[in-house]
Amino acid sequence: MGGTPAEGMSAVALDAARVHGVCLDSRAVQPGDLYAALPGAKSHGARFAKGALDRGAAAIVTDPRGVEQLREADLLSAVPVLVTQDPRAVLGALSAAVYQSHTLAPETFAVTGTNGKTTTTYLLRSLLSALGCTTGLIGTIEILAGEEPIPSVLTTPEAPQLHALMSRMAQAGVSSAAMEVSSHSLEFRRVAGLRFAVSGFTNLTQDHLDLHGSMEEYLAAKARLFTPEYSDRAVVSVDDQWGQALAVTSADLGVPTATLLTRPARAGESADWMVTDVSRVGLGHRFGVRHRDGRSLMAGTELPGAFNVSNAALALVMLLEGGVSLETLQAALDSEDAPLTPSVPGRMQVVHTHPTAIVDFAHNPDALVRALESVRTDQGRVIVVFGATGERDTSKRPIMGELAARHSDVVIVTDDDPHGEEPGGIRAQVMQGARDAAVPGVELLEVAPRADAIAAAARMAGEHDVILVAGRGHEVWQEVKGVNLALDDREELRRAFGNGVSDSSSRIDTE
Numbered sequence: 001m002g003g004t005p006a007e008g009m010s011a012v013a014l015d016a017a018r019v020h021g022v023c024l025d026s027r028a029v030q031p032g033d034l035y036a037a038l039p040g041a042k043s044h045g046a047r048f049a050k051g052a053l054d055r056g057a058a059a060i061v062t063d064p065r066g067v068e069q070l071r072e073a074d075l076l077s078a079v080p081v082l083v084t085q086d087p088r089a090v091l092g093a094l095s096a097a098v099y100q101s102h103t104l105a106p107e108t109f110a111v112t113g114t115n116g117k118t119t120t121t122y123l124l125r126s127l128l129s130a131l132g133c134t135t136g137l138i139g140t141i142e143i144l145a146g147e148e149p150i151p152s153v154l155t156t157p158e159a160p161q162l163h164a165l166m167s168r169m170a171q172a173g174v175s176s177a178a179m180e181v182s183s184h185s186l187e188f189r190r191v192a193g194l195r196f197a198v199s200g201f202t203n204l205t206q207d208h209l210d211l212h213g214s215m216e217e218y219l220a221a222k223a224r225l226f227t228p229e230y231s232d233r234a235v236v237s238v239d240d241q242w243g244q245a246l247a248v249t250s251a252d253l254g255v256p257t258a259t260l261l262t263r264p265a266r267a268g269e270s271a272d273w274m275v276t277d278v279s280r281v282g283l284g285h286r287f288g289v290r291h292r293d294g295r296s297l298m299a300g301t302e303l304p305g306a307f308n309v310s311n312a313a314l315a316l317v318m319l320l321e322g323g324v325s326l327e328t329l330q331a332a333l334d335s336e337d338a339p340l341t342p343s344v345p346g347r348m349q350v351v352h353t354h355p356t357a358i359v360d361f362a363h364n365p366d367a368l369v370r371a372l373e374s375v376r377t378d379q380g381r382v383i384v385v386f387g388a389t390g391e392r393d394t395s396k397r398p399i400m401g402e403l404a405a406r407h408s409d410v411v412i413v414t415d416d417d418p419h420g421e422e423p424g425g426i427r428a429q430v431m432q433g434a435r436d437a438a439v440p441g442v443e444l445l446e447v448a449p450r451a452d453a454i455a456a457a458a459r460m461a462g463e464h465d466v467i468l469v470a471g472r473g474h475e476v477w478q479e480v481k482g483v484n485l486a487l488d489d490r491e492e493l494r495r496a497f498g499n500g501v502s503d504s505s506s507r508i509d510t511e
């Protein structure tokens with residue numbers, strides 16, 4: 001590399017002796033790293049170049065705006081600077097070259113879709129382990145390289161971390177990995193330079209419209225995964241219109257694509273794989289998965305919720321399409337391991353019985369309805385506690401309020417992560433939707449803070465009622481105006497039931 005900005009990446013050869021890593025956060029730079037100074041929504045990474053250099057950055061990659069900022073700060077001649085119009089477009093390839101991940105990466109199964117990514121990756125990991133593989137996991141809750149846990153900040157990490165992880169997994173002997181691919185990561189090309197053995201699509205429903213603008217754009221972001229650039233094969237759930245459209249484009253682009261229908265077929269509908277013979281067993285289900293050529297297997301999952309049959313079927317079909325034989329998979333399913341009942345933190349997690357109290361991550365309209373439907377019994381009431389996130393897709397707030405009122409007996413609206421927003425204003429929008437639904441007999445309460453709302457639910461629940469605390473799942477921090485406050489819905493529920501419930505209600509509005 002030369003000491004002046006190189007126009008265009010083709011002019012540049014990475015000097016492996018000098019560049020040992022790639023990093024896009026000045027605060028995390030290690031000596032010898034290539035610092036990627038990227039344009040961001042709030043600032044430009046070039047603003048932080050001095051910090052990166054102080055920490056030992058060996059080179060910088062940036063865009064022309066970044067070069068200007070480096071020039072103004074008199075940092076242009078400090079280290080070699082690579083300049084390209086769109087640094088995110090080359091970050092995957094640069095990271096792959098530095099970490100040698102293209103030769104080392106384990107066979108990876110990618111899952112995308114609005115809901116079900118985390119659960120499906122846990123199901124894949126559990127099945128792969130039952131098949132004797134050393135496994136890896138990358139997703140919202142945690143990253144695992146074999147048994148080694150690595151903290152997870154994003155659902156899908158940035159390209160440098162992803163490529164470094166792939167190398168680390170290879171060193172840990174990981175042969176197969178399951179990974180969540182968010183629409184944000186596809187939009188920002190975080191997965192550039194990776195190839196997936198099989199990519200799976202769960203569903204598309206309203207979420208993240210603040211980033212994508214419309215459902216069509218949201219699908220277009222997801223669809224980037226289903227191209228020959230990323231995927232050797234695809235399994236697309238065609239339960240909704242978006243999956244049906246995606247299956248067509250994926251196949252048209254030359255990705256061998258299998259379709260999966262996990263709900264009953266409507267007239268004229270068919271798919272390569274279908275879910276059959278679904279029966280409820282306790283909180284879980286037994287079900288079959290059948291190919292249109294007649295091959296089939298039988299499976300069972302104790303994970304609550306009909307949607308977990310869809311997630312489990314997707315995981316099974318991804319493995320079958322990836323080359324695992326039906327007989328081998330059936331043998332793993334019939335083993336003592338119960339590979340379709342992994343413990344997934346904060347996803348339909350039963351925290352208390354009599355009354356049943358469940359913590360779930362449902363934080364968008366479709367997930368909330370499905371979670372509420374799956375906890376309905378004919379014996380008691382459904383009490384839901386939830387709120388909406390601040391500074392995110394505001395249009396879903398009244399919709400979720402309305403749906404909660406339609407599918408519950410008691411709705412307790414509280415706070416989620418308000419971030420920088422005024423929590424009372426967020427609650428008011430959710431409450432408005434619940435009120436507008438005008439469902440006779442439903443009780444609407446607004447209770448804050450969240451711990452008090454959970455306590456109120458525990459206090460009012462009878463033995464046969466079900467409490468669903470939705471929206472935060474595994475999360476243990478609540479972010480309020482830049483401060484992280486300790487808050488774990490599971491702990492609050494245990495406290496409410498275990499230690500009794502205080503009489504001092506902080507209810508602030510009752511209807």
Ligand SMILES: CC(=O)N[C@H]1[C@@H](OP(=O)(O)OP(=O)(O)OC[C@H]2O[C@@H](n3ccc(=O)[nH]c3=O)[C@H](O)[C@@H]2O)O[C@H](CO)[C@@H](O)[C@@H]1O[C@H](C)C(=O)N[C@@H](C)C(=O)N[C@H](CCC(=O)O)C(=O)O
Nearest residue numbers: 024025026038040041042043044045048154155156182184
């Ligand atoms: C909307 C979004 O995705 N934003 C990402 C974006 O932030 P940004 O554009 O605001 O960055 P910025 O603050 O302007 O900073 C510009 C650059 O300067 C760098 N910087 C900044 C400060 C500093 O001191 N030093 C430094 O080097 C930053 O690393 C960045 O590269 O680039 C940052 C650096 O990589 C990301 O951390 C950040 O993700 C934030 C944390 C985030 O919350 N992302 C969420 C929305 C997200 O991606 N979620 C999806 C899952 C969604 C779902 O399905 O639920 C995910 O995959 O996790």
Ligand SMILES: Nc1ncnc2c1ncn2[C@@H]1O[C@H](COP(=O)(O)OP(=O)(O)OP(=O)(O)O)[C@@H](O)[C@H]1O
Nearest residue numbers: 114115116117118119140307347360361362367371
């Ligand atoms: N296949 C599905 N269809 C609809 N809802 C689902 C499905 N699977 C799970 N859910 C609901 O969505 C919530 C989130 O599930 P999960 O974490 O598996 O999805 P995710 O796609 O990883 O979500 P996120 O992107 O928000 O992290 C669950 O807690 C459950 O309420």
